[in-house]
């Protein structure tokens with residue numbers, strides 16, 4: 001069963017909308033853990049639009065599961081990661097104008113920069129994941145530059161029209177299989193919801209799903225602890241064995 005990393009950036013979004021102190025992502029992370037989160041994920045952006053360095057510092061002290069820091073592959077962010085020592089760093093592409101992370105990293109065109117950042121993080125025993133689209137060349141290069149994990153971008157699957165969801169799912173299945181063969185560990189995330197998560201939860205080889213927006217949205221209705229619990233249940237017991245013919249693509 002895949003574990004669940006809960007992305008709490010949107011709690012910080014609400015706080016920053018008023019530039020005040022509530023809601024506090026640090027206290028909400030505790031509720032996510034009580035609901036069954038296996039890890040807490042935050043994205044410290046260059047423009048600090050939601051998560052602040054203060055959140056990272058306090059979460060480093062308080063998170064009892066695992067703290068996954070998403071960040072751009074820059075010198076500034078590298079020094080912050082080395083200072084606070086998260087349990088994992090996930091390198092993501094970042095553009096100031098985007099509403100959220102739009103695509104996977106282009107690992108192929110940034111090989112030497114990524115290699116250097118990964119080596120620096122490894123020198124402090126911080127494992128590194130690269131957020132990539134499910135494309136063979138990106139996976140092969142991720143392995144080549146020394147990544148420990150890839151996080152497969154599930155956005156194309158999540159946004160696909162009904163007729164092409166099965167195809168997008170098969171790309172994720174194949175990418176998980178390919179990554180394993182390359183010696184990479186595999187996470188996945190982006191755009192997953194209570195409606196579309198189950199098929200992804202059934203993919204062999206995926207160890208953790210990183211999910212944010214849908215859980216925080218649901219928490220407005222039922223509370224964060226319950227919203228996390230509901231998502232954990234869907235991942236643990238995904239319905240519909242033949243979801244999009246997934247069993248056909250299964251590796252097991």
Ligand code: PXP
Nearest residue numbers: 101131189190191210211212213
């Ligand atoms: N994984 C990565 C690398 C992300 O950038 C995000 C969004 O911050 C997520 C997972 C979670 O995406 P969502 O909020 O759509 O669940």
